[in-house]
Amino acid sequence: MSDLDRLSLHVPEPAVRPGGEPDFSNVKIPKAGSVPRPEVDVAPEEIRDLAYSIIRVLNRDGEAVGPWAGLLSDDELLAGLRHMMTLRAFDARMLMAQRQGKTSFYMQHLGEEAVSCAFRKALNKGDMNFPTYRQAGLLIADGYPMVEMMNQIFSNESDPLRGRQLPIMYSSKEHGFFTISGNLATQYVQAVGWAMASAIKRDTKIAAAWIGDGSTAESDFHSALVFASTYKAPVILNIVNNQWAISTFQGIARGGSGTFAARGLGFGIPALRVDGNDYLAVYAVAKWAAERARRNLGPTLIEYVTYRVGAHSTSDDPSAYRPKTESEAWPLGDPVLRLKKHLILRGAWSEERHAQAEAEILDEVIQAQKQAEGHGTLHAGGKPSVRDIFEGVYAEMPPHIRRQRQKAGY
Amino acid sequence: MARMTMIEAVRSAMDVSMERDDNVVVFGEDVGYFGGVFRCTQGLQAKYGKTRCFDTPISESGIVGTAIGMAAYGLKPCVEIQFADYMYPAYDQITQEAARIRYRSNGDFTCPIVLRMPTGGGIFGGQTHSQSPEALFTHVCGLKVVVPSNPYDAKGLLIASIEDPDPVMFLEPKRLYNGPFDGHHDRPVIPWSKHDLGEVPEGHYTIPIGKAEVRRRGSAVTVVAYGTMVHVALAAAEETGIDAEVIDLRSLLPLDLDTIVKSVEKTGRCVVVHEATLTSGFGGEVAALVQEHCFYHLEAPVVRVAGWDTPYPHAQEWDYFPGPARVGRALVEVMEA
Ligand SMILES: Cc1ncc(C[n+]2csc(CCOP(=O)(O)OP(=O)(O)O)c2C)c(N)n1
Ligand SMILES: [Mg+2]
Numbered sequence: 222m223s224d225l226d227r228l229s230l231h232v233p234e235p236a237v238r239p240g241g242e243p244d245f246s247n248v249k250i251p252k253a254g255s256v257p258r259p260e261v262d263v264a265p266e267e268i269r270d271l272a273y274s275i276i277r278v279l280n281r282d283g284e285a286v287g288p289w290a291g292l293l294s295d296d297e298l299l300a301g302l303r304h305m306m307t308l309r310a311f312d313a314r315m316l317m318a319q320r321q322g323k324t325s326f327y328m329q330h331l332g333e334e335a336v337s338c339a340f341r342k343a344l345n346k347g348d349m350n351f352p353t354y355r356q357a358g359l360l361i362a363d364g365y366p367m368v369e370m371m372n373q374i375f376s377n378e379s380d381p382l383r384g385r386q387l388p389i390m391y392s393s394k395e396h397g398f399f400t401i402s403g404n405l406a407t408q409y410v411q412a413v414g415w416a417m418a419s420a421i422k423r424d425t426k427i428a429a430a431w432i433g434d435g436s437t438a439e440s441d442f443h444s445a446l447v448f449a450s451t452y453k454a455p456v457i458l459n460i461v462n463n464q465w466a467i468s469t470f471q472g473i474a475r476g477g478s479g480t481f482a483a484r485g486l487g488f489g490i491p492a493l494r495v496d497g498n499d500y501l502a503v504y505a506v507a508k509w510a511a512e513r514a515r516r517n518l519g520p521t522l523i524e525y526v527t528y529r530v531g532a533h534s535t536s537d538d539p540s541a542y543r544p545k546t547e548s549e550a551w552p553l554g555d556p557v558l559r560l561k562k563h564l565i566l567r568g569a570w571s572e573e574r575h576a577q578a579e580a581e582i583l584d585e586v587i588q589a590q591k592q593a594e595g596h597g598t599l600h601a602g603g604k605p606s607v608r609d610i611f612e613g614v615y616a617e618m619p620p621h622i623r624r625q626r627q628k629a630g631y
Numbered sequence: 632m633a634r635m636t637m638i639e640a641v642r643s644a645m646d647v648s649m650e651r652d653d654n655v656v657v658f659g660e661d662v663g664y665f666g667g668v669f670r671c672t673q674g675l676q677a678k679y680g681k682t683r684c685f686d687t688p689i690s691e692s693g694i695v696g697t698a699i700g701m702a703a704y705g706l707k708p709c710v711e712i713q714f715a716d717y718m719y720p721a722y723d724q725i726t727q728e729a730a731r732i733r734y735r736s737n738g739d740f741t742c743p744i745v746l747r748m749p750t751g752g753g754i755f756g757g758q759t760h761s762q763s764p765e766a767l768f769t770h771v772c773g774l775k776v777v778v779p780s781n782p783y784d785a786k787g788l789l790i791a792s793i794e795d796p797d798p799v800m801f802l803e804p805k806r807l808y809n810g811p812f813d814g815h816h817d818r819p820v821i822p823w824s825k826h827d828l829g830e831v832p833e834g835h836y837t838i839p840i841g842k843a844e845v846r847r848r849g850s851a852v853t854v855v856a857y858g859t860m861v862h863v864a865l866a867a868a869e870e871t872g873i874d875a876e877v878i879d880l881r882s883l884l885p886l887d888l889d890t891i892v893k894s895v896e897k898t899g900r901c902v903v904v905h906e907a908t909l910t911s912g913f914g915g916e917v918a919a920l921v922q923e924h925c926f927y928h929l930e931a932p933v934v935r936v937a938g939w940d941t942p943y944p945h946a947q948e949w950d951y952f953p954g955p956a957r958v959g960r961a962l963v964e965v966m967e968a
Contacts, residue, residue: 230682238664325755325945376946384946387757403759404717405689438688440720466689468665474688542665599755599946607950614941621910625939629950 243550254287332530335556343507371593378603406439435466453519485522497527659711730773753806781828787838814954931968
């Protein structure tokens, strides 16, 4: 023993802290188009490399290149751009509304719009997402009315969830959007169960599980992987690696595994990493995974490499734990600007049309907001009834809750 | 003495404990560099280094499981669960492991850990930032359960908890972090700096776990409360003009039964209040004990005021929270009975 040094505890640290120069030199970014596209029935052990690379389609010049390119038409891409722009405008307005006291809390997607917006387009009607709080693009891209989202955010008299849930914790079975839990990771394994049910019933629907980088540390994440692996469940296991979990950098959850995608390897689950700020790449990889699932080939794990540009939530101030300019140094750029550039290069879009679309979208969002505010905001105007506290705990209200409701005067 | 908020008092308790004992370590989600989402551990990593105060992966079972392992080695972990609502992934480690290690090994191994967790509502946090799970701990044999109601107690009780040889669940009413909230949400919060119990010694002191404190002497009715509801009960007593004796339990387990019994023997009436849901809540335990020990002194049935038996809603927060009006009605009811 005498020749051994004493032990010491390893505690990972991000490369820079406030006051330092942002540094992403450790993020290895392969050239767009350089990662091969395997057949969907490939054996997982043959594509282990994909868990350590980054699939990219859009290059610096805005061209779509390589084997994952060429899946989407001009119209589809224009719709995608519109969804991302809508989500961004929606976020900006709702953040402002929160600051004005119209609601208690908000969480935005800034920089991550491509992930949920493009993913939704790879699913079919009837498929089910088990989202976190940062995938509202799944609703926007599926045409869920913004007014309904705002009614929920304002907890007003038309709130589809009757004031019970924290803002942005939407639910819509019709739009394939499972009710959001505030407890992290719980839903990841539920998605696997939903997918297993679809297989048990010999259905054709698939499920998508969603989780953030930080939350992959929860046990439910690992339970999901083992069940998905064992039963070859028709599920897409999504990890949105936006580099941060509140103040905690992704290295704390990732530990020594190199990438989050690599977590899938030990379970024999094909694992891919993709440029999360590249609408075309997100769509292509999601489509690949969806096809695997639909062909009964089992689960796929996808890590979206992106960056949380904004604060974690309206309760957070990131300047306390990361350099203020870090988002500008993020090497994968802005998903909206990258798709815009590509569409202009394709001849399908222009600066003028973009500016015009921005104005139109802002107007749509403002109109929706006006309509929603007509139904009330958290502290003013129409609100859900106090009765709604007591309804819906059970299918049928038990006597003790009825007594309590009466005691409350309703 | 210094003026401290409850956040500063809790931080000071950890600071004092880490200073005195190298074996005290502090960790949890966002507690290291950033100092916790409520800033309770701010500055501790800078002062004691990142092997004594650090960020963890988001895994409550991991946090509590590793704390138990460290305690088995001989450390004294004081860990943070970001919100009490997030302790459930660790419930197995807490109830099946931490609570029983001493018993099942006949003292061969022990588990001196502290789990700090912000508890209770009043911040529009919805169903996953508002829960009061204390009864899920008091029902488990082997755990101690502490709920302070002010900075002075918070510091003394937290130091006592860290020094305690057994696992302590330390629930910090988040609505009290910055001031003594009495349920009047439409009035500005009085800061702790304007309150006697915001006066906190800078150094080491302890408050024994298991000792209640009478916050208001009275002869008409005994109100048993803890955490935020202590302040609500005091407001209700003032507003109804009913001469209530308000007991702040401070520790639910062990429970200071003597103080409760003495008071109820004097007043003959008892109201128990908590934010947590009614059914199988801690109020049921207190009511049963009062019935067992004070039956012949009681002039009226024991009344409980609690959160409704539903999940904690978002928009209807103030219809859910048992504020001074509801407690006041119970006081009137028990006086008229
Ligand atoms: C079980 C549980 N523990 C802790 C929290 C508190 N919490 C909410 S969001 C969050 C960070 C999650 O980070 P990540 O998974 O990376 O997702 P992101 O916010 O970056 O999208 C934490 C710790 C929670 N909601 N649930
Ligand atoms: Mg994250």
